[in-house]
Amino acid sequence: TRFIFNYAKGYLYFGKDDYLKRTRHGLDYIRNTHRNPKTGSYAWAIYDGKIVDDTNHCYGLAFVMLAYACALRIGIEEAR
Numbered sequence: 207t208r209f210i211f212n213y214a215k216g217y218l219y220f221g222k223d224d225y226l227k228r229t230r231h232g233l234d235y236i237r238n239t240h241r242n243p244k245t246g247s248y249a250w251a252i253y254d255g256k257i258v259d260d261t262n263h264c265y266g267l268a269f270v271m272l273a274y275a276c277a278l279r280i281g282i283e284e285a286r
Contacts (some may be wrong), residue, residue: 207232207272208234208269208273210233211272213225214229214273214277214280217280226280227281229256229276229282230277233274233277235261236248239252240261240270247260247262274286
């Protein structure tokens, strides 16, 4: 999520399309790898592509929300 934040900020300040692509890639990763579609929660830890800790920590969720908010700010509507 912190990479999403950084790339979104980079796109906001420098306008490089590569930063926009990397932001989208990060969102896809957390949505498709960390997110549980049944509950809407996000896994705390992934190892080798598999969930090893599905605890839904508020600390982690705050960064997920930050990532989505930054992505939305640069025009990625699917972050809504």
